[in-house]
Every structure is written in C-alpha cells, then in structure tokens.
Amino acid sequence: MLTVRPKVAELSFQLFGRALHPELFAVHKSQVISRGDYQATIDITSAGHVITWRYRGLTLTEVACSAQHPLPEKRRLLSYRLKGSRNDRVECRGGVMYHMNFELETVAPEVFWSFQEELTRENDPTGVLQTFDSSGRMALGAVSYIHPEARNRSLVVKAFHTFPDDSAVVKITSVFELP
Template identity: 35%
Template sequence: MAIGYARPDVADMVLRVFDRSVHPELFDSLRVIRIAVGPHWATLRLNTHGHVLEFRTDESVVTEVATSRHSPLPLQMKMIDRRLIGYRTHMIDSSGVRYHCSYQLEAVPPDIYLQLHREMELDARSATLSAILPGSSPCSPDCISMLRADVLREGLVVHAFHTFPDNGAVLRTQTLFELL
C-alpha cells in the first residue's frame, strides 16, 4: 500500500516561534541541512506541512515552525502563534538574537498558479533545500517546498516557498536571524 503525503488546507497553516528547540521527531522531516553561521548553527528542515528553522547560539535557540494548526507542538516558551493569512511581519529580540519574519499567503487564479508552479519547479533545482510531494490526486500538480538560505556576516536569512495546489495558493516567508 502506497503512503501519500497530504498538504493541510492552507486555512489551517500557522506560524509558531519558540524561544527553545522543538524535538525533530514531532515532524515528518523530508530534507534537513545544517548551516554554520560563524560559530553558531542553523538547522533547516522541510516537512510534509511546511518547514522548521532553528537558529542556535551559545546563549539562545530560536525556532520557527510553519505547519498545520493540528500539529502537536509544545506550549512552553512559545513567542508567536499566528494563522498564516494575508501579509504580516513579526520581530522579537531574544538573548542576543533578533528574529524578524515576514510572510505572505496568496491565492491566485488557476492559470497564474500553474505558471508560478512551473517557475518554482525550476527554482527548486537550485534551492538550498527542496522537496516535491505528490498532489492530492493524479491530476493535481505536485506540492513544492523550497528554502533558500544566505549566510550573512551577522546572521542568516531564509526564504521559504510552499505551494498548496488544492487551494491555488503560495506561501512565502522571509526570516532573518540577526546576531545582536
């Protein structure tokens, strides 16, 4: 029996940010990469629902999770818990790290969605991390997730893209972890 992946309904997507690490076994990690940022580390994960970004220094850990609101996540040390809808920005300072995130969830007409999908298929080839999951039916486009990470002198910036074919939607996030 084949096991398929199912994206959650885009209306169920949330952004949760923690002032701690979140156990990786809580996620179905499809791809993982660890990136050195000077003497610090970032771990980037793509999973079936979205992504997990963890930035770790000697003094702090900040973890961003884009996932379904139904995902079992800890309640302790949660700094942000927001539905991913429309366009928003967040900024928090936490023990020597400034976390800054902006996101946009955009639903588009089918013809525009298919054009964006084709462009993202090409972009996924050169992404820092990417995963392509089967769509909900044989006629549905695949679900694409990709991360582009750039190490900066004082931190890390990550651009995330996730497609939701059943909703004709694309979620884009830009996250900056900046050393203070």
Template identity: 35%
Template sequence: MAVQSIRPDVSALSFMLYDRAMHPELFEGVCHKNLSTPTWAATISICHGGHVAAFRTLRGQLTEVAGHPTSEELPTRGQKVNFRIQAGREATIELPGPIRVHFSSHVDTVDPAVFTELNEELEADSRTAWMAYSFQSAQRLRPQPLSIIQVDAQPSSLLVNAFHTFPDNFAVLRTQSLYEIDGE
C-alpha cells in the first residue's frame, strides 16, 4: 500500500505572480507571518508545496505563489507569470506601481545520504529562521518535510529566501524573491 506524502511531487510545482490580492482560502497555509515598513507590508505563508507571499504598497498589491501543485488550478485574472519550477529558473517582472520583482528558483535532487545531511543542516537553520515549519512525515524512516523562510526587509525592498524539502523526491526547492519599489 502506497503512503501519501503531505508534499506534492517536486516535478509538478509551479510559480505564479499576480498583480492583485488572492483569497487566502485558495491555499492551505500552515503558518503565516506579517512584516512591514512605512512604504510596504507583506504577509508570507508556508503551504504544503511551498509558500505564498502577498506584498502591498500604497499603489497596489502583488501575490507570489511558489511551489503550487500544477494539478490545482488557480484563477487567471491578474496573473502576470506562470511557469513550472524546474531545475533552475529566473525571471524579472516589471509591474505598474512601479514595482519590480526578481525571482529565481532551483531544485536540487540528490542521493538519499546527501539529502539526509542537507535536511539535518536545514533543521539546525530552522531554529533561528524568520519562519519555519516541519510537516509530519508520511513515512517514519524518512525525514520530515521542512520549509524555512528568511527575510531581509529594507524601506524600499523585501528579500525572501525560502528552502522547501521534499523527502519523497530527495529534493530541495530553493527560491529567492526580491521586491523593489521605485520612487517611494
């Protein structure tokens, strides 16, 4: 009998960017945190496949969805970018406001022994992370899926670094998003 993992298959994940707010009920968030400066505010949530970041300024809002299963459809209204997260991907998106988003992702698939070492290092890092969540493992002999998010908040920018482990695939999804505001 196959055991269903809490995480989707890493090869079936996508990245999407919207120029609007998205209803939180569209995502199964397991933990959330807020941060703000005088020029912007953000809410970041860890979800089963990755994370969702809502970034708001006086001129508008963006929603980043990183690691969403491609099998689960989301609305297309306001969608500016949609691509499958593969081995490595980078994108720069200029949006009205003026807001610029730089996104990069990389999936590292490694052998089981290396994955175990990486997971142990990430578990240690999770103790001091801005936000971290350890999911229940579907298999007792495998490490628990783990998500770690680090942020660097500046008056006119937000840098979000995320690490999401996928024990069933022996993979780590690494993403980096930089939100920049011009003229604020």
C-alpha cells in the first residue's frame, strides 16, 4: 500500500462495476451518505479517493490513485491516465447513469498556494478535508477536499487533490444518476 502521495504524472482514474476490497487502500478520511435508495462511501486515500456507490444491487466504485497501485481488472468499466482533461459516461443496468469529468491542471506556484489555502479554509460540514504531511521538498503537504451533493435522484461529488511538488491540482466531478 502506498503511504506517500505519488507523483502527479503517475495518476490513474478507474471505474469498476463492483466493490473493491477496502484493504487495497490506505484510507485517511471517510464519509457515508445515504439518501433514498442509494448509499455511497467516500474515502480519501493517499493518492486520491475511492467512491463506492450502491443502488438496488448495483455497485459502482470510482478510484483515483497511482497507476502503479495494484487493482483488479475484473469488471473495470473505465480506465484512464489522469492527465489533461476528459469526460465520459457509462450507462448501467436499470437506467442508472454515471458521468465523470476530470482535469489535471499545473499552475504557477503562487496560484497553487492560494488555491490550496482556500481549500484548507473550507468550512463546509458536508465536505471531507484531509491535509497531508509535507513530502520534505515543500513546507506544506498536499490537500484533498471532497464535496458531495446528495439529491434524491443523484449524487454529485466534486473532488480536489493537490500535489505541491508539481504545483498541480486534480479536479474531478462525478455524477451518479438514478433512472
């Protein structure tokens, strides 16, 4: 299991049509959301996050992690290197829709530090915030902030992961929609 944040160039984004074993990830913070007929577990991990969403026997698991992280291939629905930007969607059985958008942005150091400071000041009781220790190269460590918006027919999750060594920010928006 990874104990430090990987380099931003080593990141991947994957979606599975199944649950993954929790021991595959070092979870730092977790939140469970139950709304109507669905339930979601949102975990902040060393490299990013894991979202496990369940609805009437259907399970979708979104993972943002290191590309070197050993994950199964069985029932993997999407797999991308986390670079640039990308949009995709998956239609699941029963009319459930999953949409995702991610963007990796490298910014000037002053813009990066301003953004990271803004994230750490978020005072949102529905969000999940994790501040990591410094890697040693920079004075401050990375930050992960996840903001879920639970609605009756959908769950929208906005995730922000910072990588101070690279002055990079990963922004991911995921939407799980009921039929």
